[in-house]
Amino acid sequence: MAIRTIITGDDPVLNKACHPVTKFDGKLADLLDDMRETLTQANGVGLAAPQVGILRRVVLVVNGEGEMLELVNPEILAQKGEQDGLEGCLSVPGMWGYVKRPEWVRVKAQDRNGNWFETEGTGLTARCFCHELAHLDGHLYTELCEKLYTSEELDQMMEEQEADR
Numbered sequence: 001m002a003i004r005t006i007i008t009g010d011d012p013v014l015n016k017a018c019h020p021v022t023k024f025d026g027k028l029a030d031l032l033d034d035m036r037e038t039l040t041q042a043n044g045v046g047l048a049a050p051q052v053g054i055l056r057r058v059v060l061v062v063n064g065e066g067e068m069l070e071l072v073n074p075e076i077l078a079q080k081g082e083q084d085g086l087e088g089c090l091s092v093p094g095m096w097g098y099v100k101r102p103e104w105v106r107v108k109a110q111d112r113n114g115n116w117f118e119t120e121g122t123g124l125t126a127r128c129f130c131h132e133l134a135h136l137d138g139h140l141y142t143e144l145c146e147k148l149y150t151s152e153e154l155d156q157m158m159e160e161q162e163a164d165r
């Protein structure tokens, strides 16, 4: 296993649509193992293959139980509700923005052996599924934000909200 470099900034690889995975081979297993190690080291809750420069439909999502799910060729089957909350991205370090996402999603995907399974998530996990799947079509959450905040600006906002109470 190896830690891969997370691509940040304006790299065009982050804006490309990814190809479906057709071979469930050792190369895919290596990619997934490396992505797991990379995500763990980055202390994130999700990672998509294009973020490590691989244009394949592969994502990792840490669910509400703290399990790191491997999703190959994932698709959203159903969604319900709406939530508005702060979102960040390992490819956009140091910035956050408010994004509306469904409150609940159901997803189908293949595992590293090609077996289809279904899973679902609410709250942060639903947000994470939507965020990571969007990466596979070359979309970043920043396209959905009116404004991006630095951590200093966020801290200041929180303090002001506290003061208003």
Ligand SMILES: [Zn+2]
Pocket: 088, 089, 090, 091, 131, 132, 135
């Ligand atoms: Zn992201």
